[in-house]
Amino acid sequence: MKHFNITVKGKVQGVFFRKSTKATADQLGIKGFILNEPNGDVYIEAEGEGFAMDMFMDWCNEGPEYGEVTSVETHEGELKNYRNFEVVKRRP
16 A cells, blocks of 8 residues: 655646546545645645556546646655545645
Protein backbone atom coordinates (compact mmCIF):
# COMPACT_ATOMS: atom_id res chain seq x y z
CA MET A 1 0.00 0.00 0.00
CA LYS A 2 1.33 3.44 -0.98
CA HIS A 3 0.37 7.04 -0.20
CA PHE A 4 1.07 9.80 -2.71
CA ASN A 5 0.67 13.58 -2.44
CA ILE A 6 0.02 14.71 -6.01
CA THR A 7 -0.13 18.20 -7.55
CA VAL A 8 -1.52 18.38 -11.09
CA LYS A 9 -0.83 21.53 -13.13
CA GLY A 10 -2.32 22.76 -16.37
CA LYS A 11 -5.90 23.35 -17.49
CA VAL A 12 -7.31 21.23 -14.66
CA GLN A 13 -10.08 23.39 -13.19
CA GLY A 14 -13.47 23.85 -14.85
CA VAL A 15 -13.02 20.67 -16.95
CA PHE A 16 -14.58 18.10 -14.56
CA PHE A 17 -11.12 17.00 -13.43
CA ARG A 18 -12.17 16.36 -9.81
CA LYS A 19 -15.36 14.50 -10.70
CA SER A 20 -13.71 12.27 -13.30
CA THR A 21 -10.72 11.63 -11.03
CA LYS A 22 -13.09 10.50 -8.25
CA ALA A 23 -14.80 8.12 -10.69
CA THR A 24 -11.42 6.70 -11.72
CA ALA A 25 -10.29 6.36 -8.09
CA ASP A 26 -13.54 4.59 -7.17
CA GLN A 27 -13.10 2.13 -10.06
CA LEU A 28 -9.51 1.38 -9.01
CA GLY A 29 -10.18 1.18 -5.26
CA ILE A 30 -8.03 4.25 -4.55
CA LYS A 31 -8.78 6.10 -1.30
CA GLY A 32 -8.05 9.74 -0.46
CA PHE A 33 -9.26 13.14 -1.63
CA ILE A 34 -8.98 15.78 -4.36
CA LEU A 35 -9.41 19.55 -4.25
CA ASN A 36 -8.88 22.69 -6.32
CA GLU A 37 -6.03 24.93 -5.21
CA PRO A 38 -6.40 28.75 -5.35
CA ASN A 39 -3.50 28.95 -7.89
CA GLY A 40 -5.35 26.79 -10.46
CA ASP A 41 -3.66 23.46 -9.63
CA VAL A 42 -5.43 20.34 -8.38
CA TYR A 43 -4.14 18.62 -5.22
CA ILE A 44 -4.70 14.92 -4.55
CA GLU A 45 -3.84 12.58 -1.71
CA ALA A 46 -4.21 9.00 -2.87
CA GLU A 47 -3.65 5.60 -1.28
CA GLY A 48 -3.79 2.20 -2.90
CA GLU A 49 -2.02 -0.94 -4.01
CA GLY A 50 0.81 -0.98 -6.56
CA PHE A 51 -0.93 -1.72 -9.87
CA ALA A 52 -4.00 0.39 -9.01
CA MET A 53 -1.75 3.31 -8.06
CA ASP A 54 0.17 2.95 -11.33
CA MET A 55 -3.11 3.13 -13.27
CA PHE A 56 -4.26 6.10 -11.17
CA MET A 57 -1.02 7.97 -11.83
CA ASP A 58 -1.44 7.32 -15.56
CA TRP A 59 -4.91 8.91 -15.27
CA CYS A 60 -3.50 11.94 -13.40
CA ASN A 61 -0.99 12.51 -16.20
CA GLU A 62 -3.73 12.42 -18.83
CA GLY A 63 -6.83 13.88 -17.16
CA PRO A 64 -10.32 14.24 -18.62
CA GLU A 65 -11.17 14.97 -22.24
CA TYR A 66 -11.29 18.78 -21.92
CA GLY A 67 -8.39 19.07 -19.51
CA GLU A 68 -4.76 19.66 -20.36
CA VAL A 69 -2.18 18.37 -17.89
CA THR A 70 1.17 20.10 -18.21
CA SER A 71 2.91 18.49 -15.22
CA VAL A 72 2.36 16.20 -12.24
CA GLU A 73 4.40 16.43 -9.04
CA THR A 74 4.31 13.34 -6.82
CA HIS A 75 5.72 12.81 -3.35
CA GLU A 76 5.36 9.62 -1.35
CA GLY A 77 3.98 10.15 2.14
CA GLU A 78 2.80 8.28 5.22
CA LEU A 79 -0.35 6.17 4.99
CA LYS A 80 -3.42 7.89 6.43
CA ASN A 81 -5.81 4.97 5.89
CA TYR A 82 -8.56 6.90 4.12
CA ARG A 83 -11.92 5.09 3.94
CA ASN A 84 -13.02 6.37 0.51
CA PHE A 85 -12.17 8.95 -2.15
CA GLU A 86 -13.80 12.36 -1.76
CA VAL A 87 -13.97 15.69 -3.54
CA VAL A 88 -13.36 18.31 -0.82
CA LYS A 89 -13.23 22.12 -0.57
CA ARG A 90 -10.12 22.24 1.65
CA ARG A 91 -7.52 19.86 3.01
CA PRO A 92 -8.82 17.71 5.88
